[in-house]
Amino acid sequence: MSGDEFIERTLAAYERQRTRCRDPRPVTEEVFADLLGQARDTVFGRDHGLRSVRTPADLAAAVPVRGYEGFRGYVERIRAGEDRVLTVSRPYALHTTSGTSGRPKYVPTTRHWRDRYRGPALYAQWGLYFQRLGLTSYRPGNVFDMSWERGRSDDVWAAPVEGLPVYSITKRPSSVGPHDWAPPWYSERWFTAAPVERPLYTRLRLLAGSDVRLVVAVNPSRIAALGELLNEELPYLLKDLRDGTVNGRTDPLTRPDPRTAARLEAAQSFGGRVTLTDLWPGLSLVVCWNSASARYYRGWLDQIAPGVPLIPFSTTGTEGIVTLPVDSHTSAGPLAVDQGLYEFVPCDPDDLGAPLSESVTTCGPEELEHGATYRLVMSQANGLYRYDTGDIYRVVGRVGRLPRLDFEGRGGSVTSFTGEKLTESDVHAAIRSAVGHASVRGGYSVVPVWGRPPGYTLVMERREVGTAVHAEQFCAHVDAELARLNTEYEEKRSSGRLSPLSVLVVERGTFQALAERRVSLGASAAQVKHRWLHTDETLLRELDAYLTRD
CATH class of the missing domain: 3.30.300 (GMP Synthetase; Chain A, domain 3)
Structure with missing residues (x-):
């Protein structure tokens, strides 16, 4: 797929996402039918009598709400090599993330889930960014993407018995298919050549002379680290630019770039510190989380990339995507109804994160009230059905017929030895x-x-x-x-x-x-x-x- 075809694909996915905001019912029905198709003929499906489920209300009656520990036994059977435990589609890997109990969580991932859900969502998300930039033609070096890593073989370790690969959601040691997220920079040198040591500096150096228009990360701390690294390593970078070296070593594919070095020196002599816009004058958009504790980085990012608009990355985690941005709102996006089935439990903003009751009453997206906060229960085609995420969202408006949700944090992200509820x-x-x-x-x-x-x-x-x-x-x-x-x-x-x-x-x-x-x-x-x-x-x-x- 050429760079231009890639941009065209993202823009088309973005327009489909906007259409779903205006009329979510068809895709909601499709997702529910697909979830049942994945779950019915499985160990989980037999345990919960899913063959008789016909409606979301039936599902709620058959499957109790539970946190990850309620799924751990099923996941262990998958790790032991058993098929059709949570999904009829066979997992090809387990994505790992930290758990509140200190034990890691392993989330199954299947090609069906990646091709039908995760991959298309990423195309739609990036379509917004390219639409905002007015880019219809991609050129190498237009994007500095820190939201995921191609990964290396040593990023993967085997699960017991069957050797099912285990790695984080933001790493991609395995090859990607035609329906999955496959951006053109997947094979660009700056994305593939970063060594184990000094990877961020290496990528910065390899992109230093490029026309970077867009910087993307999940966490704002990554962009903050990039801005600090630019200043801390500036003498080293200037020498690399003048000499045509990378990390001080001769590189046959890299030429001296005295023009970029002179521009950075001039910016330093004028202001003392250099910014990402000094390095990349065409930088026009920064993307990262900008809600919950991430909002505290706003002032810092303003200093690192002054005058550059900031819009959010999708609200996403190892377990699944919850919101997808479709406009210029700085922190919140509409519910991603094409990604799963979502239920909500009214809660206090400083919810302490205690497990929800298995039979807790939930409400649907159409019932959410503006300004209220809710704890999220979701079902996705990776095998987590009626999963208590522990995440809290505030309704800050609507996009078409969908609620616009701002992530407030995890339940229990307050501390309270004596009832002080420090946040x-x-x-x-x-x-x-x-x-x-x-x-x-x-x-x-x-x-x-x-x-x-x-x-x-x-x-x-x-x-x-x-x-x-x-x-x-x-x-x-x-x-x-x-x-x-x-x-x-x-x-x-x-x-x-x-x-x-x-x-x-x-x-x-x-x-x-x-x-x-x-x-x-x-x-x-x-x-x-x-x-x-x-x-x-x-x-x-x-x-x-x-x-x-x-």
């Missing part, structure tokens, strides 16, 4: 006040620490403070702001049920080093997220291992 919003606002300006970078995290009494530790990089005294003063300011912002936190602090916020100062670059270490151990770069508020002490254990390494 990421509280932490970010308190740190922003202590820093003294709106654009706060990701060198801070608050971690709950059990004790008598319990409390929280502020982990911060040595960026804003230079001495232990300054760090303690900064920490005291954050503690006071948390009390001002959260009355329950203030009450528990004043009554002695929570200890004062403590501080742990680490060297600059520590958070990035930890992220790179997680990726080196097999995590997907797109799934390694910076968190302003953690829900357990895992970060402190990781820091201890990192700081005491040989």
